Amino acid sequence: MNLTELNDHFGLSGVLTFEDHNGLTRLQVKTPACTATVYLHGAHLTHWQPTGAQPVLFLSDRSDFAPDKAIRGGIPVCFPWFGPRAGGKPGPSHGFARIQPWEVAFAALSGENVHLTLTLGPTALSRSLGFDGFRVAYEMVLGKKLTLRLTVANYGEGMLKYEEALHTYFSIGEVRRTTIAGLESALFVDKTDGLKEKETPPEALILSGQTDRVFPENVSSTTIGDGPRTITINKSNSATTVVWNPWTEGSVTLKDLRPDAWPGFVCVETANTGEDAITLAPNDAHTMQAEITLGKA
Numbered sequence: 001m002n003l004t005e006l007n008d009h010f011g012l013s014g015v016l017t018f019e020d021h022n023g024l025t026r027l028q029v030k031t032p033a034c035t036a037t038v039y040l041h042g043a044h045l046t047h048w049q050p051t052g053a054q055p056v057l058f059l060s061d062r063s064d065f066a067p068d069k070a071i072r073g074g075i076p077v078c079f080p081w082f083g084p085r086a087g088g089k090p091g092p093s094h095g096f097a098r099i100q101p102w103e104v105a106f107a108a109l110s111g112e113n114v115h116l117t118l119t120l121g122p123t124a125l126s127r128s129l130g131f132d133g134f135r136v137a138y139e140m141v142l143g144k145k146l147t148l149r150l151t152v153a154n155y156g157e158g159m160l161k162y163e164e165a166l167h168t169y170f171s172i173g174e175v176r177r178t179t180i181a182g183l184e185s186a187l188f189v190d191k192t193d194g195l196k197e198k199e200t201p202p203e204a205l206i207l208s209g210q211t212d213r214v215f216p217e218n219v220s221s222t223t224i225g226d227g228p229r230t231i232t233i234n235k236s237n238s239a240t241t242v243v244w245n246p247w248t249e250g251s252v253t254l255k256d257l258r259p260d261a262w263p264g265f266v267c268v269e270t271a272n273t274g275e276d277a278i279t280l281a282p283n284d285a286h287t288m289q290a291e292i293t294l295g296k297a
């Protein structure tokens with residue numbers, strides 16, 4: 001659908017409008033409860049700001065907005081693998097979902113919440129990478145809180161094994177003064193240190209250097225302490241949590257991130273990766289959910 005058709009079919013007067021940005025289609029949401037921006041490219045939520053609060057998501061001002069690139073910041077949807085593809089097989093980092101155009105299936109205002117569903121089915125790129133019999137529905141409920149539901153269905157004839165992540169970049173005042181509660185004494189794999197298995201200290205986590213930690217079999221809720229506010233992530237059907245900040249060392253390798261931007265965000269990711277990957281029998285489906293709420297410290 002072109003912009004006119006999208007606005008005719010799914011636009012909500014004064015609440016939800018589709019527009020072009022750099023050749024990509026995005027939608028802007030404005031309600032008494034929040035403002036939000038979603039790109040159909042990657043079903044990428046780049047902005048969510050409850051009324052009266054600071055923006056919750058970080059977006060890099062050097063991000064590419066191009067059909068073959070992932071947006072840096074917001075919430076990249078990683079599917080059907082996380083990080084580099086396993087087994088040395090070809091394919092983009094974090095899978096193809098974040099660099100494919102998704103379709104709008106549903107948009108409505110219910111009370112003060114906008115309910116939006118975007119879908120992704122097999123594309124030329126996914127088929128070229130061996131993914132044919134799947135469908136993904138991504139439901140967002142945008143209001144004072146944010147609910148994200150990623151449902152994957154197997155329409156193929158064989159088993160479908162996949163990884164997934166909502167790679168959320170939270171905007172924070174200063175990462176070295178930010179606490180992450182909920183991962184106390186938790187086991188993690190340290191991707192910055194040869195995949196060694198380690199355990200976090202018994203108190204809330206404060207990052208002090210380049211961080212790339214995968215917490216397997218971890219269903220805990222996490223709460224980010226960002227100065228006067230807290231950001232809580234409650235999740236279901238997600239067995240992996242990932243915490244990432246590139247720090248100075250990692251940032252220099254990322255062309256789409258200002259080298260001094262890293263103190264302003266932390267990624268706390270709702271995921272199913274590695275041993276927690278999902279395997280679906282034909283006609284089966286699985287839903288992973290994250291719910292993000294703001295509070296006072």
Ligand SMILES: O=P(O)(O)OC[C@H]1O[C@H](O)[C@H](O)[C@@H](O)[C@@H]1O
Pocket residue numbers: 070083093094167191212213242243244267
């Ligand atoms: O640069 P990207 O492909 O978006 O990946 C950014 C980061 O994502 C995750 O958090 C991974 O654990 C990291 O290893 C990776 O560097």
